Amino acid sequence: MFFENRLSGGNTMSCASCHMHQYAWTDLEPLSPGEDGKRQTRRTPPLQDVGWNSLFGRDGRFESLEGFILGPIANENEMN
Numbered sequence: 001m002f003f004e005n006r007l008s009g010g011n012t013m014s015c016a017s018c019h020m021h022q023y024a025w026t027d028l029e030p031l032s033p034g035e036d037g038k039r040q041t042r043r044t045p046p047l048q049d050v051g052w053n054s055l056f057g058r059d060g061r062f063e064s065l066e067g068f069i070l071g072p073i074a075n076e077n078e079m080n
């Protein structure tokens with residue numbers, strides 16, 4: 001599902017649009033564009049070994065990986 005474009009509103013983006021395997025699951029953008037073309041407000045972090053973290057998000061506001069990952073799917077400025 002990480003590579004599934006149908007998770008986005010316009011069927012054009014997956015998690016891997018920003019978290020690209022060839023760049024340790026980040027990208028080369030200072031701020032990645034969402035499906036609407038607008039830039040994110042934070043840089044896309046790498047996801048290498050993220051399963052070992054205890055807090056998620058740049059500010060650590062999520063305590064579980066499962067709690068975090070529905071955010072980008074629902075966010076209209078990300079996968080919409």
Ligand code: HEC
Pocket residue numbers: 002013014015016017018019032033034035040041042043044045046047050053055056057058059065068069072073077078079
């Ligand atoms: C539009 C670009 C974009 C897309 C698409 C995207 N992400 Fe992210 N991701 C980000 C950004 C930016 C952050 C940092 C957000 C924050 O800290 O508020 C992030 C953070 C994360 C984190 C937290 C990493 C950490 O070190 O705490 C995880 C996990 C994650 N994304 C997984 C996913 C998954 C799974 C999907 C698909 C369902 C996804 N992302 C889709 C840009 C994206």
